[in-house]
Amino acid sequence: MAYRYGEFHEGPDPLAPPYDVRGALDEMGDAILSGSTPLDALRDLLRRGLPGAADRRGLEDLLRQVRRRRRELRDNTRLDGTLERARALLDKAIGQERAELFPDPSDDARFREASLDALPSDTARAVQELGEYDWRSAAARQTFEELRDLLRREVLDSQFRGMRDALANPDPAAMERVRQMMSDLNDMLDRDSRGEHTQDDFDQFMQKYRDMFPENPRNLEELVDILARRAAATQRLLASLTPGQREELSGLIDQALQQAGLAEQMRRLGNALYSRRPDLAWNTPERVSGDEPLGMGDAVTALQDLADLSDLETALRQDYPGARLDDIDEDAIRRALGRSAVDDLDALRQVERELEAQGYLRRHRGKLELTPKAVRRLGETALRRVFSSLESGRRGDHDQHDAGKAGELTGSSRPWRFGDEQPIDVVRTIVNGVRRAPSPSGRVALTVDDFEVAETERRTAAAVCLLVDLSYSMALRGTWAAAKQTALALQALVASKFPQDAVQIIGFSNYARVLQPDELAGLEWDMVQGTNLHHALLIAGRHLDRHPDFEPVVLVVTDGEPTAHLTRSGVPRFEWPPSAETLELTLAEVDKMTRRRATLNVFMLAADERLKDFVNEVARRNGGRVFSASADRLGEYVVSDFLRARRSR
Structure with a gap:
C-alpha cells in the first residue's frame, strides 16, 4: 500500500500538547493579583488568546476578522x-x-x-x-x-x-x-x-x-x-x-x-x-456602498450574512451581563471565518470548562469565584515571584538539629518513648527483634523495647499575624495590588514550608476582620474612611494568646497613620486628624504586643510625616523595625523579614 503524508487540515492538530489550564490560571493571576476580579481576568485571557504550542487566537482576533469581513461585504455589495x-x-x-x-x-x-x-x-x-x-x-x-x-x-x-x-x-x-x-x-x-x-x-x-x-x-x-x-x-x-x-x-x-x-x-x-x-x-x-450589483437572492444572502456577522460581533464582544462562550454560534463562526476559527473557539471553551471542571473556578449565584485550590495556586505564583527577587542562600530552614518532631529526617534513630510522635523506623525495629530472639521459623515477635523511631530536625512553630490596610487610600496610591499579592505569598509560604505555623491575615479599614485564605484573591479595598489599626491589633493579640507556645510574628502593611479606633460599644470611631484617644488606644495595643514578646515590624507604603512619626514611636516602644518599601518590592520585604525573624528565633 502507498501512503502520502501532508499537513493536517481537518481541525486542531491531534499531536499538539493539551493546553495547561494551570498556565491559564497563572495568566489570570497576573490580572487578579493586580486587582481584577476573577470574571474580568478570565475575560481578558479569552480576549487575548492562548499562547503556547497551539498559539490559539483569542476573541479579539476573531472579532477583528469579523469586523473586517463586515466591511468587505458592505463595500462590495449593491442591492439593486x-x-x-x-x-x-x-x-x-x-x-x-x-x-x-x-x-x-x-x-x-x-x-x-x-x-x-x-x-x-x-x-x-x-x-x-x-x-x-x-x-x-x-x-x-x-x-x-x-x-x-x-x-x-x-x-x-x-x-x-x-x-x-x-x-x-x-x-x-x-x-x-x-x-x-x-x-x-x-x-x-x-x-x-x-x-x-x-x-x-x-x-x-x-x-x-x-x-x-x-x-x-x-x-x-x-x-x-x-x-x-x-x-x-x-x-x-x-x-x-x-x-x-x-x-x-x-x-x-x-x-x-x-x-x-x-x-x-x-x-x-x-x-x-x-x-x-x-x-x-x-x-x-x-x-452598503459596493459597485458590483447583486441579484435579489444574492443581495438577500449578503444582508443575511451581514446580520449574522452583526450578531456574531455582539457575542464575541462578551460585554453583556451573563456572557458565556456558549453564546457564540459555532456555525456562524464557521461560515464567516472558516474551520480554523472554530478550532480556536473550541480551545477557548475548553479552557473555560476545564478551569471549572478541575476545580479552579466556580459559579456562585451567577458570580464567578476562585476556589481554595485556585487561591493556593495564585499564592504559589506570588511566592515564586517574591523568591525570584531574593538573593540566593538558605531561606526559611531555621533549623535546630537536636531531635525534633516536625522537621526533615536526620537519618538516625533512637528507642521509642511513650508520647513520641515521630515515625517508626521499621527496619531497625525488626532487626532489634531478630537480634533479641532469633526464631528458626522466621517469625519475629516484637516487644516494646524493640521499637525505634526516626529522628527529625526540630522546627519551631510560629503564630503569624499579617495586618493589611484595606482603606481606600491604598487603591488611590496604587499599592493595593502589591499588598494583596504579599498576603497571598505569605499565606502560601507558611502553608507549604511551615505547615506547623498558625497564620492569620487581618484586614483593617474603619474596622478590622480576619481574612480567609480563599477570599484573598478576590479581595477588594473598602471604600470607607478610617485606618483602624487599634482593632486589628486587638484581633492579632487574641490570635497570639490562643497559641502561647508559638513564636509570635506580627507584620503590619499600611500607608497611613491610625485614624480610627474601636469604642467600648464595638462601634468604630473615625477622626481626622487622628484624635489623641485613637493614638493612645493603638499604642496601648502595641505595648501589649511587647509584653507578649511579639516583635512588631511595620512596612510603610507612603512617606507621610505623620505616619513616620507614628511608626517611629511604635519601633521605640516595641523594638521592631520600620521598612519604607516600594510597592513592587513589598512582597520581597515582608517574606524576607518573616524568614529572618523565624531563623533568629
Whole structure:
C-alpha cells in the first residue's frame, strides 16, 4: 500500500500538547493579583488568546476578522442588481419590438409604437402593462419571458435559498411542486400554532421537499429560524433602497408572485414568520456602498450574512451581563471565518470548562469565584515571584538539629518513648527483634523495647499575624495590588514550608476582620474612611494568646497613620486628624504586643510625616523595625523579614 503524508487540515492538530489550564490560571493571576476580579481576568485571557504550542487566537482576533469581513461585504455589495437587470431586459424587449415594427407602414404598427412610447417610466408598471401586450417580435416575446422568469426565480430565491437554481429551466411541473410545498408548509405552521404538530409531520415534509432546503433543518424550529432570517433580510433589502427603487422592486415582486400563483401563500408565510420571530430587524436599512450589483437572492444572502456577522460581533464582544462562550454560534463562526476559527473557539471553551471542571473556578449565584485550590495556586505564583527577587542562600530552614518532631529526617534513630510522635523506623525495629530472639521459623515477635523511631530536625512553630490596610487610600496610591499579592505569598509560604505555623491575615479599614485564605484573591479595598489599626491589633493579640507556645510574628502593611479606633460599644470611631484617644488606644495595643514578646515590624507604603512619626514611636516602644518599601518590592520585604525573624528565633 502507498501512503502520502501532508499537513493536517481537518481541525486542531491531534499531536499538539493539551493546553495547561494551570498556565491559564497563572495568566489570570497576573490580572487578579493586580486587582481584577476573577470574571474580568478570565475575560481578558479569552480576549487575548492562548499562547503556547497551539498559539490559539483569542476573541479579539476573531472579532477583528469579523469586523473586517463586515466591511468587505458592505463595500462590495449593491442591492439593486435585480432591478437593474429587469430594466435592461425590459429595454431590450422594447427595442426588439420597435425593430420589428419600424419597417411596417401599417397603422397597427404606428399604434403599437405609440403604446410603447406611452409606457410608464416605472419598471413595475411598465411590466404590468406589457403583460397583456401581443408581441410582434418573437425575440422580444422571448426576452420578456426571460424577464418574468428572472423575477420569479429571484423572488423565490430571496425567500428560499437555492430556489433560483432549482427553477433555472422553466417547468410548469416544477412550479406546481413549489406551490404545493408552500401550501404544505403553511398548513404545518398552522397545525403547530394549534399545538397539533409532531416531529413525524416535519420528517415527512422534509422527505418530500428536502432538495428545496439546502440548510437541511432538523426540526420545525430550525426551519422557521432559517426562513424568518431570510424573510427579514428581504425586508431590510427593500428598506435599504431609495423610495423609488423600493416601489419599483416591490411592484415587480408582487407581479412575479401573482403570475406564479404564490401571492396568497407567500402572504400567509410572511405573517406566520413575523409573528414567530418579531425580534429580528425586519425593516432596518443597511448601509452598503459596493459597485458590483447583486441579484435579489444574492443581495438577500449578503444582508443575511451581514446580520449574522452583526450578531456574531455582539457575542464575541462578551460585554453583556451573563456572557458565556456558549453564546457564540459555532456555525456562524464557521461560515464567516472558516474551520480554523472554530478550532480556536473550541480551545477557548475548553479552557473555560476545564478551569471549572478541575476545580479552579466556580459559579456562585451567577458570580464567578476562585476556589481554595485556585487561591493556593495564585499564592504559589506570588511566592515564586517574591523568591525570584531574593538573593540566593538558605531561606526559611531555621533549623535546630537536636531531635525534633516536625522537621526533615536526620537519618538516625533512637528507642521509642511513650508520647513520641515521630515515625517508626521499621527496619531497625525488626532487626532489634531478630537480634533479641532469633526464631528458626522466621517469625519475629516484637516487644516494646524493640521499637525505634526516626529522628527529625526540630522546627519551631510560629503564630503569624499579617495586618493589611484595606482603606481606600491604598487603591488611590496604587499599592493595593502589591499588598494583596504579599498576603497571598505569605499565606502560601507558611502553608507549604511551615505547615506547623498558625497564620492569620487581618484586614483593617474603619474596622478590622480576619481574612480567609480563599477570599484573598478576590479581595477588594473598602471604600470607607478610617485606618483602624487599634482593632486589628486587638484581633492579632487574641490570635497570639490562643497559641502561647508559638513564636509570635506580627507584620503590619499600611500607608497611613491610625485614624480610627474601636469604642467600648464595638462601634468604630473615625477622626481626622487622628484624635489623641485613637493614638493612645493603638499604642496601648502595641505595648501589649511587647509584653507578649511579639516583635512588631511595620512596612510603610507612603512617606507621610505623620505616619513616620507614628511608626517611629511604635519601633521605640516595641523594638521592631520600620521598612519604607516600594510597592513592587513589598512582597520581597515582608517574606524576607518573616524568614529572618523565624531563623533568629
